[in-house]
Amino acid sequence: MTEAPSPRASGRAWALWERLAQGRTDFGNPDVFFGSARIPDSLWVTFTVTDTGTEFSNQIAALTGSESGRGGLLTLKDSGWVLSLSVFHQPEIIGQPPGTTVWWGYGLYPDRNGDFVGKRMDQCTGAEILEETLRQLRFDKQLDAIMASSICVPCYMPYVNNIWLPRSRGNKPPPVPEGATNLGLIGQYVEVPREIAFTIECSARTAWEAIHRLLKRGPAPPPVYQGQYDPKALFDTLKVFAGIG
Ligand SMILES: Cc1cc2nc3c(=O)[nH]c(=O)nc-3n(C[C@H](O)[C@H](O)[C@H](O)COP(=O)(O)OP(=O)(O)OC[C@H]3O[C@@H](n4cnc5c(N)ncnc54)[C@H](O)[C@@H]3O)c2cc1C
Structure with missing residues (x-):
């Protein structure tokens, strides 16, 4: 609650x-993905809130019309930081004590000033981030109670968005580089045609593909949906855009 999220030294996996x-x-x-030049376009600040009260959950349910934990991602699109909130179906964490609620959020523009706390998100403490979020939600009357029952821990994620930075063919290696016989590459920075970057499915597919190609064992991964x-899917999408879905 009392500290701003702090950047950590860059990872060894990247090295x-x-x-x-x-x-x-x-x-x-x-x-193309890593290094200080990439951070402004790929940084998010996220935050996790653990709440021992019920006020927040009740207010979210009243605001959205969905039982707390059964709604989708909630984006406060006019907020300076462009905040999104995800109120999980509880319990979210293995071993989470009964009576606690865990929810999570992130800001897409942590370098901008908040509308209420008037500071950049990446320079705000957990308490300031929580206050800005609650004021954006217009939970002013409940603010003191929610602040008193909550712990908000912010997290600096310099590369969370880098998967979506512009890239060219060849910037990501294939699961098995040309000529390699004993080395497979797995994870988000491996190219698998048509697969959707950022997803868990994409990472799992790179591993499946690498193992299948190198060891020639097991079935090939299924075609990408x-x-x-x-x-x-197209009809369902059309219904959403037409406002009838
Ligand atoms: C905030 C956020 C929200 C997301 N939401 C979604 C979502 O809704 N849906 C979705 O599909 N995807 C989502 N993703 C993406 C998804 O989480 C990742 O794509 C996925 O976890 C990548 O899996 P991975 O196994 O490739 O890598 P990771 O999950 O990063 O696993 C790599 C592991 O290797 C370990 N490691 C690193 N170095 C070493 C070392 N030297 N020795 C031993 N271990 C090491 C790390 O600790 C880590 O556990 C989200 C990601 C983030 C950050």
């Missing part, structure tokens, strides 16, 4: 990729 890619174009280009050619 390993840099070494692998040095002088080897088959291993992609980590600099192509929603844009699925008449039912």
